[in-house]
Amino acid sequence: MSEQIRHVLTLQCPEGMGIVNAVTGFLLKHERTIVELKQFDDMAAGRLYLRVDFAGEGQADLLEQMRAEFAEVAQQFEMDWQLRERGEKTKVLIMVSKFDHCLNDLLFRARTGELPIEIVAVVSNHPDSRSLVEWHGIPYYHVPISKETKPQAEAELLSLIAKHEAELVVLARYMQVLSDELSRELTGKTINIHHSFLPSFKGAKPYHQAWERGVKTVGATAHYVNSELDEGPIIAQQVVEVDHTFGPQDLVAAGRDTECKALSNAVRWHCEGRVFLYGNRTVILR
Incomplete structure (x- = not known):
């Protein structure tokens, strides 16, 4: 047989x-x-x-x-x-800035086989995570970006996606806003982690926004990227309880685990074919 x-x-x-x-x-x-x-x-x-x-x-x-x-x-x-x-690994390109906790989590989960992915490259606008990534035997590309160089940097990113045949791009705390053109190019195949429970506290410093409002929970949202900032279809969310004793930095620390869990769930469900995208909504069959 x-x-x-x-x-x-x-x-x-x-x-x-x-x-x-x-x-x-x-x-x-x-x-x-x-x-x-x-x-x-x-x-x-x-x-x-x-x-x-x-x-x-x-x-x-x-x-x-x-x-x-x-x-x-x-x-x-x-x-x-x-x-x-079933079990076929999805080729993933990760983008990151200076905060590397989500990157480190994805590297570990990929290395242990917990996620059905092959991380083919990591791209960053800072050099900080090079040693971590190269220890895993994965190519690391430092692509600086500024307002003046953004078109060239995004063209280089598209070239790297093609070179490594990446099927999914993951923004693991990549603190740059993608252009409308690039967002449209990557629609449905780019997942971002936003460090708040969307639709609350969009944009920069959401934990500081949350502290100013005296929230009792903070969370993270993994969503598909589109041309609207932090408005893409939501895939996964996680929350953690906090109280009045938490300052802004305490909220940042408390939120890290929720960011890692929401992002890894979103990547897993996407790669296992459990996420269905229709308009600005998702259906998750799990």
């Missing part, structure tokens, strides 16, 4: 009759066993979201064969879909 292999099919499409039946019938035809199937019917928007993890005996050309055949099913129901081998 050949080795059992796993694949994951994800799709979203307009709601209609017979969609799930068509998917499960396709899997039955290929003698696949469903390991996990999750779906969400958004009745208000009239859309179906589905993720199915399935297994079966392996063949060398199975994935391409199934993709070619499923394309006919997808066309019938106007599906936006993807079929990948």
